[in-house]
Amino acid sequence: MQHKILKLNDIKSTNLQTVLEILLKSEGISRTELAKKMKCDNTTISRAVRQLIDRGIILQGKKSEQVHGRPRVILELNPD
Numbered sequence: 001m002q003h004k005i006l007k008l009n010d011i012k013s014t015n016l017q018t019v020l021e022i023l024l025k026s027e028g029i030s031r032t033e034l035a036k037k038m039k040c041d042n043t044t045i046s047r048a049v050r051q052l053i054d055r056g057i058i059l060q061g062k063k064s065e066q067v068h069g070r071p072r073v074i075l076e077l078n079p080d
Helices: 008-025 031-038 042-054
Strands: 058-064 072-077
Touching: 008 031, 008 042, 008 058, 008 072, 031 042, 031 072, 042 058
Parallel strands: none
Antiparallel strands: 058 072
């Protein structure tokens, strides 16, 4: 049985695609919620989100109200 070796760029592309798929199915989601849905760490999410924001594909929306801690920034697809 042969194992396919994933290259770093393959993993990054898969992460970007997964973030976009989740955003397509939601009306906005925070980085923390994305990390939970994708079962990965916040650093992975932050890198993917930063790339998508830099490309103008997603936008940072309103902040959600939190009982404890910092308000979470809601991420949304750019309607343009």
